[in-house]
Amino acid sequence: MTREEIIQPGNLVYRKPELMNDNPMHYCPGCSHGVVHKLIAEVIEEMGVTERTVGISPVGCAVFAYNYLDIDWIEAAHGRAPALACAVKRLHPDQLVFTYQGDGDLACIGTAETIHSLNRGDDIAIIFINNAIYGMTGGQMAPTTLMGMKTSTCPYGRQSDLHGFPLKITEIAAQLEGTCYVTRQAVHTVAAINRTRKAIRRAFQNCLEHRGASLVEVVSTCSSGWKMSPTEANRWMAEHMFPYYPLGDLKDNLTKQNSAAAE
Amino acid sequence: MTENEVVLMKGNEAIAHAAIRCGCDGYFGYPITPQSEILETLALEKPWETTGMVVVQAESELASINMVYGGGATGKRVMTSSSSPGVALMQEGITYMAGAEIPGVIVNVQRGGPGLGTIQPSQGDYFQSTRGGGNGDYNVIVLAPASVQEMADFMDLAFQLAFRYRTPAIILSDGIIGQMMEKVVLPPYKPRRTDEEVARECPWAATGRRGRRNNILTSLSLDPGFMERHNEHLQQKYRVIRETEVRYEELLTDDAEYLIVAFGSAARISQKAIELLRHEGVRVGMLRPITLWPFPTPRIAELARRMKGILCAEINSGQMLDDVRLAVEGACPVALHGRMGGMVPTPEEIAAALREKLIKG
Numbered sequence: 282m283t284r285e286e287i288i289q290p291g292n293l294v295y296r297k298p299e300l301m302n303d304n305p306m307h308y309c310p311g312c313s314h315g316v317v318h319k320l321i322a323e324v325i326e327e328m329g330v331t332e333r334t335v336g337i338s339p340v341g342c343a344v345f346a347y348n349y350l351d352i353d354w355i356e357a358a359h360g361r362a363p364a365l366a367c368a369v370k371r372l373h374p375d376q377l378v379f380t381y382q383g384d385g386d387l388a389c390i391g392t393a394e395t396i397h398s399l400n401r402g403d404d405i406a407i408i409f410i411n412n413a414i415y416g417m418t419g420g421q422m423a424p425t426t427l428m429g430m431k432t433s434t435c436p437y438g439r440q441s442d443l444h445g446f447p448l449k450i451t452e453i454a455a456q457l458e459g460t461c462y463v464t465r466q467a468v469h470t471v472a473a474i475n476r477t478r479k480a481i482r483r484a485f486q487n488c489l490e491h492r493g494a495s496l497v498e499v500v501s502t503c504s505s506g507w508k509m510s511p512t513e514a515n516r517w518m519a520e521h522m523f524p525y526y527p528l529g530d531l532k533d534n535l536t537k538q539n540s541a542a543a544e
Numbered sequence: 545m546t547e548n549e550v551v552l553m554k555g556n557e558a559i560a561h562a563a564i565r566c567g568c569d570g571y572f573g574y575p576i577t578p579q580s581e582i583l584e585t586l587a588l589e590k591p592w593e594t595t596g597m598v599v600v601q602a603e604s605e606l607a608s609i610n611m612v613y614g615g616g617a618t619g620k621r622v623m624t625s626s627s628s629p630g631v632a633l634m635q636e637g638i639t640y641m642a643g644a645e646i647p648g649v650i651v652n653v654q655r656g657g658p659g660l661g662t663i664q665p666s667q668g669d670y671f672q673s674t675r676g677g678g679n680g681d682y683n684v685i686v687l688a689p690a691s692v693q694e695m696a697d698f699m700d701l702a703f704q705l706a707f708r709y710r711t712p713a714i715i716l717s718d719g720i721i722g723q724m725m726e727k728v729v730l731p732p733y734k735p736r737r738t739d740e741e742v743a744r745e746c747p748w749a750a751t752g753r754r755g756r757r758n759n760i761l762t763s764l765s766l767d768p769g770f771m772e773r774h775n776e777h778l779q780q781k782y783r784v785i786r787e788t789e790v791r792y793e794e795l796l797t798d799d800a801e802y803l804i805v806a807f808g809s810a811a812r813i814s815q816k817a818i819e820l821l822r823h824e825g826v827r828v829g830m831l832r833p834i835t836l837w838p839f840p841t842p843r844i845a846e847l848a849r850r851m852k853g854i855l856c857a858e859i860n861s862g863q864m865l866d867d868v869r870l871a872v873e874g875a876c877p878v879a880l881h882g883r884m885g886g887m888v889p890t891p892e893e894i895a896a897a898l899r900e901k902l903i904k905g
Contacts, residue, residue, distance in 0.1 A: 333752035335618070338762075347760045353750035355617040356762035357610065358640050364607040365614025369750070371598045372570055372620045373739075376752050394610070397603035 298322035300331060304348050311511025313501030314343055314410060316468040317381075317477070321408065322350050324482045325377070330489070334377040335369050337362040339391075341383035342416040360391020363398030366405040370488070377488055379406040385415050388450040389424040395450065402459030402493040406484035409451070409496060412503040413522065420506040424448040427525055432506070447525060451498045455531035461493035463532040467500045467523070469515040483535070492535065500526050547732055555695040555721040558728050559625065559651055560585035562699035563597070567736040569620035570598040572611035574630060577663040578719040579653035582625045595736055605630040609637030609650070616641065616648035617761045619742040619749030621703050625651035627719070628669050629660060631677075638712050639678025642778070643763025645748075647706035649699070650684075651715045653722035656886040664886025665719030667808060670863035673716050674837040681775055683782050685713040685789065686836040688807040692726035694834075700731055707745070709785055716836060718859065720809040720888065791834035792843060796822070800829030802902060803847055804894070805868050806857040807833045814857045816891035821898060828898065836864070844871035853877045853902030857894045860884060877902060 300322040308314045325334055331352060338346040340359035347354035357365045362380035370378040387395050387409050398405065414432055415421040421434040425447050429438040439447075455463040462484055466477040477499055484495035500522050502514035509517060530536075553561070560582050563571060573583045583601060591597035598615075602608040608624040615622035626634065631652045641648055652673065656666035673686045685705050687698045698715050706713040743751055750759050765771045796818065797803065806814040811832040821828045831847060833840050848854060853876055856865045862880040869878050881897035883889045 332754050335750050335752060337614070344764060347762065351753075351758045353752055353758050354760045354762070355614060355750050356644070356760070356764055357613070358636050361606065361610035361613075361637070364602070364610035365617070367600065367607075368570060368572060368598075368611035368613075368615035368622065369618055371600065372615050372618055372622070373751070393603055394607050397607065401600075 298326050300326055300350050300352065302349060302351055306349060307345060308342065309505040311502060311504035311514055312342075313412065313468050313499060316474060317408065317410060317499055318346065318349055320468075320474065320478045320481055321379075321381070324478060324485055325352065327482070328377070328485060330377045333375060335373070337365045337369070337378070337380040339380070339382040339386040341386045343381050343383060343410065344417065346381050360386050360389070361394050362386065363391065363394045363403070363405065363407065367398050367401065367403045370403055370405050374404070374491070377485055379408060379485065379488065381408045382410070383416070384409070384411045384413065384423045384425040388448050392450070396453065396457070399454050399494045399496060400457045400459045404488050404491045404493065406481075406488045406495045406497065408481065409498040410501045411498055411526065412501040412506065413447070414503050414506040416503045416506050424450075427521060449526070451496060451531060454496045459494050460496060460532060461487050461534040462495040464496070464530045465498040465500060465526060465528050467518070467528055469502070469518060487535070498526070500528065548729055550727050550729055552725050552727055553692065554581055554723055554725050555689070555692045555717060556581035556653065556723070557585045558692045558696040558730070559699060559715075560589065561730050562696040563623060564589060564591045564595055565731050565733050566700035566703060567595070567621060567734045568597055568623055568699075568703070569736055570600070570615045570622040571624065572600045572602050572608045572615070572622065573624050573626065574602050574605050574608050576627045576630045578655060578665070578722050579625050579627050579651070581722070582651065597736065605633040606636065609634035612648040612650070613637050613641050613646055616646040617644065617750050619746030619751060621707070621737070623649040623651065625653065627653050627655045628657050628666070631669060632672070635672070635678035638684060639676070639680055639682060640763050641712045642676070642678070642682035642684060643680065644761045645710040646712070646761065647710055648712050649702045649706055649715065650712060651717065654716065654718040656884065662886040663719070665809065665859060665888060666884070666886060667718055667810060667859040668863070668884070669716065670836065670858070670860060673714050674839070674867070682778060683837050684711060685709070685785065686716050687713065688716050688834060688836050689721055690808050690811045690832060692721065692724065692728045695721060696728050696730055700734070705789060709781055710748070711781070716808065718809050786838040789835060790838045790840050792840040793832045793834060795830040795832070797829035797831065797847060800827050801852045802826065802828040802898060803851045803854045804828060804830045804857055804898065805833070805844065805854060805864065806830065807836060807864065810857045810859050810889070813889055813891055814894055817857070817894035817898070820891055820895045826898070826903070833864070839867045839871070841867070841871040844868060845873065845875070848872040848875040851876045853879065855894070855898045855902060856880045857889060858882045859888060
């Protein structure tokens with residue numbers, strides 16, 4: 282078989298989503314951002330809403346998300362993405378509006394904007410990358426840094442008397458009346474990637490159907506910040522992050538409604 | 545209310561009514577004295593049921609301004625209002641808007657500072673408003689209303705300027721004008737722009753791609769060459785604004801030997817001071833800057849050449865004074881009468897200051 286014969290549409294088993302352009306990514310090898318970006322692009326394409334999607338990018342490693350996905354983007358100030366998204370969605374109710382935020386952005390400097398947007402029930406989707414560290418600024422302590430975990434600003438390990446405790450903001454989000462879907466996922470295996478794709482699709486669907494706020498946390502790796510190889514980082518995440526940040530749905534009003542209707 | 549009907553209302557209420565009437569798409573604000581009537585009036589009027597205008601009580605001024613950033617980035621006419629400490633919090637969003645060239649209107653009904661200060665009126669945010677206020681090299685357009693009528697009239701003007709130049713615009717009012725009731729004729733109703741009109745007028749906006757290339761609105765670049773060009777582009781825009789958008793009003797300057805420069809409520813008080821002084825035979829006039837940025841520098845420079853002295857009357861420690869001195873360039877003596885901390889000067893005080901500091905001195 283020649284190369285030309287192999288490259289036939291009939292033989293296609295995988296292709297990059299069209300929404301992803303060819304700009305070289307600045308993300309480190311082994312970083313979860315690239316996978317989540319791809320999933321978002323795939324879901325937007327699947328849903329056929331490319332022309333009416335507005336993404337809000339954060340401050341942090343994903344500040345340049347707008348360089349990779351060819352949708353309309355607004356780049357927010359640190360932590361304020363949900364405030365921007367609230368206004369965009371209320372002024373454009375038919376649009377798919379999502380924010381993409383890291384742990385420092387969402388669970389530290391933007392805690393107020395996050396909680397109040399979720400609690401208002403803004404019809405937006407929030408994609409939350411939790412890698413327990415500040416990647417962009419070079420590996421400082423995050424609100425979600427685990428106890429004992431070493432970073433450049435807790436070089437002897439996080440300890441409660443000095444640094445307080447890792448914040449489970451997703452658990453808080455699930456308590457809020459305004460949220461309709463709160464889930465915690467990961468992208469370290471093919472099965473996990475498929476579950477995260479479904480979660481993102483559900484969150485985006487909720488946004489388009491005005492069901493309230495959705496939060497999809499993706500427990501992620503930062504191999505550079507954690508100073509590990511990509512495979513070590515995945516292993517470390519499963520061993521240390523998942524016990525404190527257990528995966529699965531924390532809240533799903535749609536399933537609840539459906540099962541109530543079936544009874 | 546019918547068209548052209550004269551009504552009696554507070555400056556804050558006039559802002560709210562004018563916003564609904566001028567096709568504003570969204571208001572995002574947080575309560576603070578002395579401007580809470582703006583959000584209260586909007587809540588009472590329920591414009592979302594009539595014009596479709598969105599009204600949100602945000603969790604903070606930080607959130608409010610970032611909602612304005614988001615809404616403005618989609619090409620919508622959006623606004624917020626606050627008073628001095630709240631506007632201090634908003635500076636983050638304002639500099640992002642300036643950097644990303646996002647239009648939007650901020651109403652500041654000033655109170656005394658610094659810090660929590662007082663709820664009484666002040667003009668202490670002149671520097672904050674006219675010097676940019678946040679980080680980086682930028683300016684925002686600043687309109688200073690001196691009456692309830694101007695509160696109503698400047699709403700649409702502020703939106704027009706903000707969109708013409710893709711910049712935030714501030715209406716710099718104060719607790720006197722916000723709280724006092726005066727006769728006002730509200731502007732006629734103008735429909736909100738349709739999504740098609742927004743797409744046509746704001747091809748840069750993040751409205752969803754709609755068949756075009758994707759739009760990215762950001763104030764960030766890590767390439768210093770690009771960033772310098774972007775800053776030069778902003779400075780060029782500010783030069784055009786300085787050349788074309790200066791607004792001011794003159795009173796009795798034709799035969800004047802002395803000039804009072806005052807804006808906003810200080811100009812209203814100075815008007816009475818001029819009456820008192822003219823009654824005594826002092827030939828005094830007034831220049832009232834309507835745009836504080838861009839400042840009417842050329843006109844003040846021109847007038848200064850034939851004045852015996854200029855008095856700045858301000859409700860602060862002398863902030864506009866700097867701009868007046870820069871304009872006068874030593875051509876005549878420049879003096880100040882200012883009060884702070886929520887105290888408001890009387891016409892008699894201003895008249896006495898002019899006599900003592902410029903005529904006797």
